[in-house]
Amino acid sequence: MSIAGKKIRVVNKFRLILAVLLLAIVMVFLSTSLIQIAKGQERPVYETYIVKKGDTLWNIARSYSSDEVDVRDVIFDISMHNNISGNEHIYPNQRLEIPVRQ
Numbered sequence: 001m002s003i004a005g006k007k008i009r010v011v012n013k014f015r016l017i018l019a020v021l022l023l024a025i026v027m028v029f030l031s032t033s034l035i036q037i038a039k040g041q042e043r044p045v046y047e048t049y050i051v052k053k054g055d056t057l058w059n060i061a062r063s064y065s066s067d068e069v070d071v072r073d074v075i076f077d078i079s080m081h082n083n084i085s086g087n088e089h090i091y092p093n094q095r096l097e098i099p100v101r102q
Contacts, residue, residue, distance in 0.1 A: 046097040053092045064098050
């Protein structure tokens with residue numbers, strides 16, 4: 001190799017290969033990250049739901065989910081957004097923010 005008339009000798013080929021591989025991995029990671037940013041991660045839209053007597057998270061989630069989305073994922077999203085733990089009950093007249101998928 002020579003740069004502007006000066007000769008550069010590769011002393012350790014392993015280090016050179018490792019550096020090139022690391023650079024390639026970083027480039028792939030950055031490009032996929034930029035693609036995700038360019039796609040625009042839309043913020044979820046929430047709809048307020050008032051719990052009625054006899055409602056369950058399962059029934060509420062099923063009414064707001066589509067065929068492409070697992071009901072369990074909707075239940076998880078509702079629980080996380082409304083700070084509902086796994087063993088907690090919902091009550092009539094309780095307000096829940098439900099993520100609306102678009």
